[in-house]
Amino acid sequence: MKIEDYELLLKLNEIGTIRGTAKIILISQPAVTQRLKYIEEYFGETLFIRTPKGLVPTPSGEIVLKHANEVVEKESELINQLAESSKEIQGTLSIACSSLISQRFLPVILGEYTTKFPKVAIDLVTGISEDIRRDHKNYHVCIIRGEKLKESVSIRLFDDPLYIFDTEPFPKNDLKERPLISFKSDDSMHELVDNWLYHHQEQIKPQKTMTVDQIETCKQFMKQGIGMAVLPESVSDSMKNEYPNVPLKLNGKPVTRDTWVCYQEGIRKLPQVDQFISLLTNTNFL
Known part of the structure; x- marks a missing residue:
């Protein structure tokens, strides 16, 4: 066998x-x-x-x-x-990564990593952070959004401010009623948006909510004028000068989506894991 x-x-x-x-x-x-x-x-x-x-x-x-x-x-x-035990960095590096991070940042990071360490085999799984949390012990490194893993070593990589976009202006002294487009994510993302909308219901009132599978689909729907969309800065920085938008704030503070790298205590004894985590923590994401 x-x-x-x-x-x-x-x-x-x-x-x-x-x-x-x-x-x-x-x-x-x-x-x-x-x-x-x-x-x-x-x-x-x-x-x-x-x-x-x-x-x-x-x-x-x-x-x-x-x-x-x-x-x-x-x-x-x-x-x-x-x-x-090997002097040369090799072996397997298993990574579970948030879909957004895997699309926006991971290709460049892995490109640099595999150039430096070509003998390391990459085992990559992408998905929503909620699913990664459930199976986190199956991976050397988890890159997740929202809350950190309490039972793991967790390092914050960056805070990702949220913005609400639309093709139509956001009036300052009038109620804006438009459909809201959301993308598939874990509950913590939806809670952030719902909480902000609750505290701003006199300014913004979603007529209805439609949910799409991916963040890129959400962006394209918004750009076609179908409705509003709440997007993180990491995937919308170039849109801030093109479309009307409002930064999400509560009590004067930005509403952000934190990104973490999480791993089990002691796993950095593996050279291939230690090098990858070092590369992550030295990356300028925003």
Whole structure:
């Protein structure tokens, strides 16, 4: 059995379907089916049964999955130990990063990092901060927005002020009623916006709210005059001179979205992790 076979079993159990697993690991569905057949023949047991709701491990499957998890964890520990003891920086660097940061800043940062350390394998997952928080122990480094991870070492990278944009002016002494366009984010972002709107309901009243999947889609909808949009400065700095906007403030202070790099105590003993965190903390984001 290869380590990849154990990883496949864990992924099948996580995703729950052969089709979905094939899509995630970027191989064909028949190839996944064939590999599962080989693994079951190797153990001489049926490991999964197919149900309308997806794959369900058999009792034998549960035993093998437990073993597979132990094997994969031991392999990861071994790779990290070898990387730590090596004079040359190599090994794997696993990163979970907020979608906004991965789109706006991470390409340049990783480009610089991989140029310096070409033997480091990058394992990257992007998504909303809420999901990253839930699975943070699966990664060496997490870059998240909003609240920091209390159970981890957390370093603030930058504060990102919020602005509300529109194609129509914001009247100073009149109520502005327009649709509000929002993008998929975690609850803390929506709470910031809702709290600000509550304290400014005499100036701005959203007629309705429409939610889109990505921040770039939100920007384009706003630019077409469909409605207002609250955007962080990191993705809208060039728009401030082109479109009417108001900075979000409460009690005279800017409403900001904090960005953090978080990691487990002791993980910086791995040279590839330490170098990446150092690069992050020395980057001028805004």
